[in-house]
Amino acid sequence: MSKAKQPAEGAASRLDGNALRTQRTRSRVLAQSLALFNELGEAHVTTGMIADALDMSPGNLYYHFRNKGQIIEELFDRFEQRVDVRPRASGRAAEAIEDLWLYLHLMLEAIGEYRFIYRNLDDVVGRNRKLRVRFARIVDRQAGAIVALCESLVGSGAMQARPAQIATLAQNAIIVSTSWLGFAAATGRDGGEAAALGQGAFQVMSLFAPYLRGEARAHLDSLILEYID
Amino acid sequence: MSKAKQPAEGAASRLDGNALRTQRTRSRVLAQSLALFNELGEAHVTTGMIADALDMSPGNLYYHFRNKGQIIEELFDRFEQRVDVRPRASGRAAEAIEDLWLYLHLMLEAIGEYRFIYRNLDDVVGRNRKLRVRFARIVDRQAGAIVALCESLVGSGAMQARPAQIATLAQNAIIVSTSWLGFAAATGRDGGEAAALGQGAFQVMSLFAPYLRGEARAHLDSLILEYID
DNA sequence: GTCTATATAGGGATAGAC
């Protein structure tokens, strides 16, 4: 499926100095692109800006990447791996709520690291058939993970919710996680990325609160208070 | 604050035939722009496409509007008026839940009509200082309206929630309302605008369900079932 | 008020030297 990306490969298949250098340059481009995309929005970052930031010529950048779309797709690859986390699912009630907390926390961190994807979902993902399908699959996995965590909570008596409610709850949790950063930016209240992330975690966790029972609910409240200071 | 927009005004201040025609042309441009923005996304609609769709020359379009940004701002004006709805707030419990339902429904409709704003919040609103402030004010009003409706529900015993919970709930309701359409499009499951809107209403209303008590909750469930068929 | 023609600018991408 994936073809060789570098032209100079037929002669020597060993990883010589040049190949290493190539890989390093590609990585630098990806890292710099991610930083600029996150800061300015993908559409407002030109290939020239990326090259400039690396003291590199535009031509050289295009030696390593066919086009701008390829940079985006490779960043999406990395995000896809980064976000593919199997949640821990311990049986005990006291830990189940922390499992949920941990999982959502990891998701929000990953979203923050690759927020250019979420800042403009429509342009980055919505218009690219391949990415749209892959993104939908990521969302499905996330929903599945959240549902499993909720079922674990229900099993231990810490949560009270019917399957249909859990499904809707999981959807809403993903929507809020997905949209919070962009929403905060659009209303101009992000006030720093760290603050926005903490507030986002609070918003997401509060979705689950009304379904929790007994000490699980108190436990969640304390986790929230701890997190947002 | 707002200067005269048409040059031919010093001579005759009465509304003669030309002035009427001008206004009509401006309206046609705005309507066509809205349709195209909603369909393709603001960034992907050129002034030439708008002119073409109206069998009009680009030059003529620029006679009526200084630039593309002005079209966007005037559409935002219309949206701002469209969305500025004071919710009804009746005292009785049975009606209070319908007041909330009605208000959210109206919001979702308005968002659907001007979905190009929400489809790409960052580009349309986030980068324009004036629009960003105005959008934040709209969100504040919406939050205030939802909070008031919830307080009314609490007062009549139909809802059980503390003020802090209500504030967070209102925020989440706005985030889901705001983001649902874009999210559905990005995951490729919108399956028609009407369906997406109904599903969005369902997602939003389900946020309130766990805080409702007694027959109010049953009432909401029936409203939801009715709405999504 | 509307048109045609065009100036202008930016950014993606390529050619060819080194």
Place this chain on the structure above:
DNA sequence: GTCTATCCCTATATAGAC
């Protein structure tokens, strides 16, 4: 592998005739 130079296209916006 990297650079310089440049092509090419698209889109905003303007000039000036009718």
